[in-house]
Amino acid sequence: MSTAEKIEERKLALSADEINRWAEKLENESSENIIRWACEKFGNKLAIACSLGAEDMVIMDIAVKIKPDVHFLFLDTEFHFQDTLDLLNKAKQKYKANIISVKSEYTPQEQAQKFGPQLFFTDPNLCCTLRKVVPLRGALSNYVAWITGIRREQAPTRRNAKVVEEDKVFGLVKINPLVRWTWSDVWDYIKKNSVPYNRLHDMGYPSIGCAPCTQPVRPGQDLRAGRWTGTEKTECGLHSPDDVKKV
Numbered sequence: 001m002s003t004a005e006k007i008e009e010r011k012l013a014l015s016a017d018e019i020n021r022w023a024e025k026l027e028n029e030s031s032e033n034i035i036r037w038a039c040e041k042f043g044n045k046l047a048i049a050c051s052l053g054a055e056d057m058v059i060m061d062i063a064v065k066i067k068p069d070v071h072f073l074f075l076d077t078e079f080h081f082q083d084t085l086d087l088l089n090k091a092k093q094k095y096k097a098n099i100i101s102v103k104s105e106y107t108p109q110e111q112a113q114k115f116g117p118q119l120f121f122t123d124p125n126l127c128c129t130l131r132k133v134v135p136l137r138g139a140l141s142n143y144v145a146w147i148t149g150i151r152r153e154q155a156p157t158r159r160n161a162k163v164v165e166e167d168k169v170f171g172l173v174k175i176n177p178l179v180r181w182t183w184s185d186v187w188d189y190i191k192k193n194s195v196p197y198n199r200l201h202d203m204g205y206p207s208i209g210c211a212p213c214t215q216p217v218r219p220g221q222d223l224r225a226g227r228w229t230g231t232e233k234t235e236c237g238l239h240s241p242d243d244v245k246k247v
């Protein structure tokens with residue numbers, strides 16, 4: 001059975017009513033309590049998305065204190081900045097975190113041969129599907145719930161995100177413990193708790209993705225304005241089914 005069929009067949013770990021009830025109940029809880037709830041509820045069937053962005057580093061700092069062996073999934077697209085890979089090593093050393101690297105079935109060279117060079121410029125939705133959505137779908141088929149660093153303030157597409165919701169891309173329960181946080185809440189936490197972070201944040205990159213698709217932003221610009229600049233694309237498809245291509 002393919003991963004997609006496995007996901008379609010799988011029943012959500014919580015019913016729609018339960019998801020709504022928990023979303024309401026946890027709306028005003030602290031991020032620590034939300035993460036603790038998720039760890040207790042889903043145990044080893046819970047994974048944490050880890051792009052090593054500022055929000056994800058906050059979640060890692062909180063989560064390892066609650067469940068030291070919790071699984072973090074790092075999408076290694078093989079197009080990351082060196083600074084991001086340096087942070088990955090730092091995070092492994094500091095937290096001894098269980099970080100699982102997830103990769104595309106295609107190396108960048110194989111992708112270029114099969115789909116054309118610089119797919120990230122010619123068809124970024126397909127590139128994100130091949131290097132992020134499909135590999136993550138495979139990895140997440142081993143779990144029933146995942147935690148992400150989504151915040152409502154980040155983008156109009158995220159404004160209605162709930163603390164607990166159904167993830168329609170992956171067929172999982174999705175938990176967003178920082179959903180109410182502002183950008184300054186994130187940085188207050190990082191500074192106060194000496195959380196390691198990507199050096200690029202100090203160089204004008206508030207949101208960091210793959211190197212070919214991430215630019216620094218000017219003061220006052222939207223925090224995600226540097227992602228896929230000059231295109232209509234605003235999401236990689238992990239949080240928005242519309243951006244996922246059929247492959």
Ligand code: SF4
Pocket residue numbers: 077079119120123124125127128129131132209210211212213236
């Ligand atoms: S962010 Fe860019 S390089 Fe990374 S997977 Fe998406 S399109 Fe490809």
